[in-house]
Amino acid sequence: MPPLLGRLARLAARGAAPIAAAVAVQSAGNLAFHSVVGRLLDPGAYGALGAVLSAMLMLGVPLGALQTAASALVAEHGLTRDTVRRTLRSVALWSLGPALVVLLCAPLLRDYFHLASVAEAAQLGPYLLVAAVVAAARGLLLGDRRVGTVAMTYVVGTVARLTLGLLLVVPFGVTGALVGTVVAEAASLIVAAGPLRRPDGPRGTAALRLGAVAHAGFAVTGLFLFSTADLLLARHHLGDDASGAYVAAATVAKTVLALPAGIMAAVFPRLLSAWPLPGRGRALATGGLAVAGPAVLGAAVIVAVPSLVLRVLYGDGYADAGNLVRALSAIAATTSLVTLLTNAALARKAWTIAVPWAGAALEVALIEVWHGSPAQIAACSALALAPTLLLMAVLEGRLWARPPRSGPQVAAADADPSRTAATAA
Structure with missing residues (x-):
């Protein structure tokens, strides 16, 4: 293997x-x-x-x-x-x-x-x-x-x-x-x-400490806004039928984030323990597969049979939203990588946890300009996702790929040498 x-x-x-x-x-x-x-x-x-x-x-x-x-x-x-x-x-x-x-x-x-x-x-x-x-x-x-x-x-x-x-x-x-x-x-x-x-x-x-909770809250809130701004604005800008179709499609698509969010909770302590140790890049890559893999798999299933999924959950009233479900499912699966990289930034207590906030602001600005149809709003969400993910990948990937400047020479972090960072050190 x-x-x-x-x-x-x-x-x-x-x-x-x-x-x-x-x-x-x-x-x-x-x-x-x-x-x-x-x-x-x-x-x-x-x-x-x-x-x-x-x-x-x-x-x-x-x-x-x-x-x-x-x-x-x-x-x-x-x-x-x-x-x-x-x-x-x-x-x-x-x-x-x-x-x-x-x-x-x-x-x-x-x-x-x-x-x-x-x-x-x-x-x-x-x-x-x-x-x-x-x-x-x-x-x-x-x-x-x-x-x-x-x-x-x-x-x-x-x-x-x-x-x-x-x-x-x-x-x-x-x-x-x-x-x-x-x-x-x-x-x-x-x-x-x-x-x-x-x-x-x-x-x-x-x-x-409340400061630690506030720091984590800043990261969590940024991710929440980044992944849900389109849903809130679609309800505001679109008519009843169009907004209903978008909400139904987005609800189906965002279910692919449920499993990655749960897995991320288990991966985060490992990222925090891995950061000061050799092999931290491998720990990030392993966490990325664990988090993004289920999201991609779930999105692939939805993309394959979007009309069937919509019909089972909502009946025949949303059959025309199949293409919208495909687009939003792909966006949701890719967003799982932003979640991983934001948690990687949180693990090393870095300012890059603010990048999803910038991505959310860009998404809101784009949707405020182009919101004539559900497809336009989905396109704006994708346009905001691309630079956000690229920036996070460049900033975090570059740092996690480097070996630590100094630290304990122990087994690589992905080998799980201990249960806590304290004992690993």
Whole structure:
């Protein structure tokens, strides 16, 4: 077996495969949840549920920053009892204030989203608190390479949501479905808490800092805007039918980013550990195959049968959007490389994490000028992607290909000599 394929196989066995499988289960579970709930609730109630779930989805940006920062902390300093205690306590305290604000503003949220009761809006409060602690716990585990446990949190959470959410939606409607969603996060936290109560490392003083979270948040938010700006602007500029076709096509296309995003969570600590070591270029190449490979494969399937995918998910109303799905799927698959390179920049604490922000600004500017059709908006997205990816590849690829100026002469990073950067040094 060629060396690169061998390293990729080891990465898949130790990290990528469990996360990929868990994210696939979660994605299928979410689709099943929406499919069943959409049939049990009337259209108005399902629309209310969708509004609250969309608000929960938007929290994924700051939660992703928490997870990334916690992962980096452990990858650099190791997992210790004090690190676990101080990180989870800090995140809980940071989240408590916003959660209380959400609870106090529940009547306003009820009116804004046209919900049936305050209880429906109030679910955002506990969800914010629990989901933030879960994100930090997953980050701690990912930094310590306990990917299997993280994968299990996704699976258990999905099963809990399907079981309890669908059970409660019949008697309690939207409130029951949301309670199931919150309890699913709590179930994930219980799974993560087991190994975190008994970390392998000794006592230590490393703690999660707001500055590190903000730095990770800057990178995560830039990637989020870069990958979703076209979707938001399409809804603004296009007519109802055209925007509906674009949203449907973009939703299908962006599903190819789900697996790479999960795999990236497992690859990031390895990039951080690899940066000061010989062989870091091989670590980046292996991570690139692990992240971009599933995206390209998923896009290839969609490109081959776009009309069938649209018909299965949305019916016959979007059959004419096949070419749009092809274009957006190719763009989404290529965007996975921007995600990888941005995380590589984050691993070395570099300013190049700002490049996706520039790419998003370019995308917005192009779409503001050319937005006469869905095809024009997709073309603008592709035009913004090309220079963004090229610039990231030149800047990051050149630096990762160089050997470190000085550092520990140990085995190459892709050989996985240790579980943390601290022990590798």
